[in-house]
């Protein structure tokens with residue numbers, strides 16, 4: 582409580598403390614603070630109060646401070662401090678009492694109601710918070726902040742459809758782009774449907790395509806579409822989506838690499854033939870020998886294409902996991918001695934990767950072993966990247 586009181590001072594300084602202090606002074610001078618025992622609310626009196634009753638100082642000030650249009654800002658600051666210092670139930674009671682005071686204007690009542698909604702979110706009473714923020718959507722002053730608050734409420738409830746709706750509302754009201762989270766909400770919805778009904782491919786596909794329409798840089802949507810086509814054995818389309826994901830962010834190649842390698846090997850015969858024909862002059866092949874070589878060479882070609890693809894990515898965005906995969910895939914190209922040497926490096930890298938986090942949040946620095954699309958620490962979307 583003592584620490585809480587000192588937190589009060591800078592906030593109050595910004596939000597009307599001066600006006601309120603003047604108000605206390607006048608009240609004190611006129612003896613209008615009638616409740617006994619009398620409290621000295623001058624600067625000296627407050628310092629003395631903190632020294633003598635550190636645990637009760639804030640409560641005493643609140644008790645003695647009348648609620649009026651002049652002091653409501655200070656009350657709001659105090660309520661916020663209760664919530665921020667973890668005293669959520671107290672903040673709720675405080676704001677509930679405050680809102681019943683008659684002297685307040687409509688705007689001041691809305692401010693208190695908004696803070697009460699935030700208290701409910703902190704207390705996990707999301708249905709109550711939802712009702713308050715929906716009511717406040719009809720006001721001019723709290724339309725934007727309530728739509729944003731509703732996004733957070735529905736996100737916590739994992740109601741992705743509603744979160745998407747209010748994220749779009751917040752985006753259009755505020756003009757602040759929400760495309761990253763909107764794309765992620767579409768992906769969350771798609772994954773939920775895929776989990777509940779594995780046969781409902783069309784809805785999943787529609788939602789993932791919607792994710793890309795809303796956010797064309799949504800790596801997750803490209804990856805999930807890649808997985809979807811991969812399962813349907815449409816390897817050429819799957820590969821295109823995996824490559825598009827890596828084009829957006831090269832860090833993610835190690836995540837999709839296993840399927841990418843498989844796709845390179847499974848590219849249809851026709852495409853392999855076309856690739857060989859296209860490379861004819863470069864490879865100095867005669868047309869008569871092409872057909873016989875197609876079958877034998879396609880795996881080598883796929884292997885070389887994969888290696889080249891990884892090398893290009895590794896040059897631009899080196900990661901430990903990708904380096905390890907690269908060395909593993911290159912083993913076949915090496916002589917016995919080098920193979921032995923590279924195997925040792927791969928084993929060492931595997932141990933390092935096992936010990937350390939494989940992914941890190943670029944926003945808060947949290948290290949984790951699995952890929953999360955929303956950071957469990959800072960709650961940002963798309964900030965966790967492979968290392």
Ligand SMILES: [Zn+2]
Pocket residue numbers: 942943944945946947956957958959960961964
């Ligand atoms: Zn984070």
